[in-house]
Amino acid sequence: xxxxxxxxxxxxxxxIFIVEDDCVTAMDxxxxxxxxxxxxxxxxxxxxxxxxxLERRPQVDIALLDVEVEGTSVFEVADELVKRRxxxxxxxxxxxxxxxxxxxxxxxxxxxxxxxxxxxxxxDELNRHA
Numbered sequence: 706x707x708x709x710x711x712x713x714x715x716x717x718x719x720x721i722f723i724v725e726d727d728c729v730t731a732m733d734x735x736x737x738x739x740x741x742x743x744x745x746x747x748x749x750x751x752x753x754x755x756x757x758x759l760e761r762r763p764q765v766d767i768a769l770l771d772v773e774v775e776g777t778s779v780f781e782v783a784d785e786l787v788k789r790r791x792x793x794x795x796x797x798x799x800x801x802x803x804x805x806x807x808x809x810x811x812x813x814x815x816x817x818x819x820x821x822x823x824x825x826x827x828x829d830e831l832n833r834h835a
Contacts, residue, residue: 713742715827716738716828718742718743718744719742719743719744719767719831720745720764721738721743721744721765721766722746722749722755722758722762723746723749723768724748724752725747725748725749725769726751726775731748734748734820737820738820738824738827741824749774750774750775751774752775752777752779759782765786765791766831767791767792767793767827767831767834768782768793769796769823770783770793771795772795772797772804779795783808793808793811793812794813794814794826795814796814796818796823797813797814797816801813801815812826812830
């Protein structure tokens with residue numbers, strides 16, 4: 706398991722695309738990951754905003770996606786990220802089986818999940834795709 710300093714080093718300078726509809730959670734994630742040195746893209750609170758952000762910022766290093774955003778699945782956004790070869794970490798209150806098989810290689814963090822666990826998942830995923 707990566708130490709906190711190793712996690713911070715791995716995230717420093719990386720662009721992290723966040724899609725999360727809970728405002729408090731989104732801001733906590735953005736602030737904490739930015740404090741670790743990451744460049745935050747978003748957070749986007751709905752699917753339309755997420756797709757618009759991707760249009761304006763076509764390249765990101767990794768994405769953190771809530772599976773359900775304002776009652777809509779995030780899989781359209783995830784499909785676009787896969788086309789761009791962007792690693793994905795899903796956060797969800799659902800079981801892993803609720804995520805379509807085409808995303809089997811994506812990491813999955815079950816809510817409630819702490820920011821430290823999310824940062825480790827992002828780091829592990831970045832290292833796996835290095």
